Amino acid sequence: MNEQINNQLKHRNIKPTAMRQLVLQVLTEQKSAISLPELENKFEKADKTTLYRTLKTFEENKLIHSIDDGTGSVKYALCREACECHPEDLHVHFLCAVCGQTYCLNDIPVPTINLPAKFQLESVNMVVKGVCSNCDK
């Protein structure tokens, strides 16, 4: 049993059940964000609802964050350890129009926006669409 996985769950106050360990394992192995339907396919036999609720639990506890890249299904990716999902933690996401993968551009923070008067900012979703370095050969 991977101790690292359990520590991550513990760190976010998530009870480490077998399902959750497996799901976190899969998420850790991903290089790009993964959707619920994609996650389903990673398992031979796993219930959609359980995976759905697992992802929700992970998101509520800020172990992962969700990305709506406009492809029709929300994708999920691991948060960095210190992440609290506040506006200052947010980064840009990149959707490749060729391979359909969505990547966290962790090094690119979401630019600050000067909103009109009396507009309060809570969060920002910024998705850049284009061709990724893998597909631009």
Place this chain on the structure above:
Amino acid sequence: MNEQINNQLKHRNIKPTAMRQLVLQVLTEQKSAISLPELENKFEKADKTTLYRTLKTFEENKLIHSIDDGTGSVKYALCREACECHPEDLHVHFLCAVCGQTYCLNDIPVPTINLPAKFQLESVNMVVKGVCSNCDK
């Protein structure tokens, strides 16, 4: 018959049928972006498919642009007359977490992003979520 409406359609090379005139009329009256289900409700008797295809035609011809604000239904808003929906035409959108309305912040262009090497940019979707000036009383 509103001549203005017909000119707009003509300007974008869209044949001015009765349905299209009506839909454009509704879109023109909106202060915020409108979704397909919302548009359906604006009409007593109108088929979802027709409205759907009308919006698609409008979008293809750059009369309107679509906004995925993460609420589950795509919203649409009029483009400005000279808009060609190129990256430099893009502006920020604002979703109010209280009233659920989505506004075009036409005066706020999407900030330029320096992508990693070999990443090509096509377009950007930037949605700021918060509380709008109407709800912040």
Place this chain on the structure above:
DNA sequence: TAAACTCTGCAACCCGGTTGCATCAACTTT
């Protein structure tokens, strides 16, 4: 051990979006 609680799995549902197909309207061609 019994009670309380949480997690899991199945079934069913909701809803936005989309497609196929038949019909209708408008515009061409002869």
Place this chain on the structure above:
DNA sequence: AAAGTTGATGCAACCGGGTTGCAGAGTTTA
């Protein structure tokens, strides 16, 4: 004007992601 062509419209049905209700399995607590 009749026939033919094209595109727009309307209906029905479908698809797929997301979500909820509920019962049963597993875990924790007293």
